[in-house]
Amino acid sequence: MALALPIRTRFAPSPTGYLHIGGLRTALYSYLLAKQNNGQFILRLEDTDLKRQVEDAAEAIYSGLKWAGLNYDEGPDVGGSFEPYIQSQRLEIYRERADKLVKNGNAYYCFCDETTLEQMRQEQIAKKQAPKYDRRCLKLSKDEIQTRLKNNEPHTIRMKIPDNRVIEVNDLVRGKVTYNTNELDDQVLLKSDGYPTYHLAVVVDDHLMEISHVTRTEEWLPSTPKHILLYEYFGWTPPQWAHLPLLLNPDKSKMSKRKGDVAVEDYIKKGYLPEAMINFLAFLGWNPGSEKEIYSMEELLKDFSLEKVHKAGAIFNIEKLNWYNQYYIKQVPLEELAKLCIPYMQGSGLIEKFPISNFQFPNKFQIPNSKKEVDFDWLKKIVALEQERMKYLSEIGESTKFFFHTTEYDKNLLIWKDSPEEEIKNVLQKLLEILEKISQDSFTKEKLQELIMPEAEKFENRGLMLWPFRAALSGQKASPGPFEIAEILGKEETIEKVKKAIEKLQISPNPSSYQVRGRL
């Protein structure tokens, strides 16, 4: 085996304003490859398209990677010995390299403007030819080039692709792929605005930054022969390539913004845990070959290997992500989970926001539009009830709102199966009597259960009492059980809610709901 060079990988997104979920997986694989070999993982921003500049776009990338635990050793915001890591700050470097290629005859000036090129393309398409630059500027005389340059005519620098050569790409996941240079276009390397295209910049930077393994998605495979040629022109040793399968929409098209949530930020907002996201993403295109499905980052570092990466694209299946997330939510210690839930409770208006500058975690939380104040332990109890029900953290607002506010519900919700309203009312009356006898001090789940269950058992089906009880407290079709809710609510509020339910049943039935109930 050859002496192994230090492994350096990079994640090189273009800052578009958000971190793409597919980008995160690419970053993950790159990170794993570097870190499992004691190598370095680098972040580089490829902002070479002026038309797509987005203000503060880098921030989403930094924070998304950090959220996922993909800490980079070098990058724009952390520095490193190959600075700068932002391509728009390296323009001189690319210009210099491009000039060198022109000097060596591997590239040439092109003065064609966009309309000329577009016209050319249209004509070629009309003639059913493959659109390709016709090299008209390659035929320009030295003198003409000189005068046009002197006149400051806008121009680009194009790569000169050799005729009829077979270029072999040796890809770590795809094996050997060959291309004939006749199919390649004379790629623009330096644009007329002085910015490099991806192709120039990526080759120059990967070389200068001593990247050993280029991991990127499959869409780049067709341009790899151009990159190989550039390495050759420069006299550099190319890196190893690994072209990863694409992440697909359910309709099998490349995942895009138009077809659903594609920004990591969206998933954070929804309340996905980084552990779940990493585990899920890792398995989209790779698996250990065993039946183990739960993987922490440490375990991934141990078992991940490029050889086991798939070739076919993988559909981003949100159901599976949900399952992973639910699994990981159940693993989080309650104290921590409750803390994680607080921003979501604030976001949905369950509790007041507190100043972010407050480093101190508050002891008391205000409930909006109410004088009520609750403490962290109380919130923790609520979170405990939801822990095994939540698919993602943002559900907490909807599923627990009845603990915080009085909520409206249809009185039919109180009806157990086909029981007459009158009977439900009596049951709730009976329940009320029991509740009133319990002191606030012993208003616990256990005590309530001890006193109420025997009463409920007297009915043919205990649901006759337990259902209306639960419905009265939650006002929801689905919720935790009545005893758990009652304990958290406390005696006063529990009784208030039961009374309210009884009142509902006393109001004369409104005709429409009567019909909805149906006599069928």
Next chain:
RNA sequence: GGCCCCUUCGUCUAGCGGUUAGGACACCACGCUUUCAAUGUGGUAACAGGGGUUCGACUCCCCUAGGGGCUACCA
């Protein structure tokens, strides 16, 4: 259109010449159960098609079909 890549249950996948084609998600049924969730048990469900090679093909080769990517002074 041209070039390239890909193809096992609906989805993520195991399989690397001989398996009752395995697992997970989802789905369905049953159990537990006041609802939901969780959980337990069981179930439905796949080798794109056609040729070869071979004693034997999901596995190797070829063709076809289907899907995807690229084909910009975007990445």
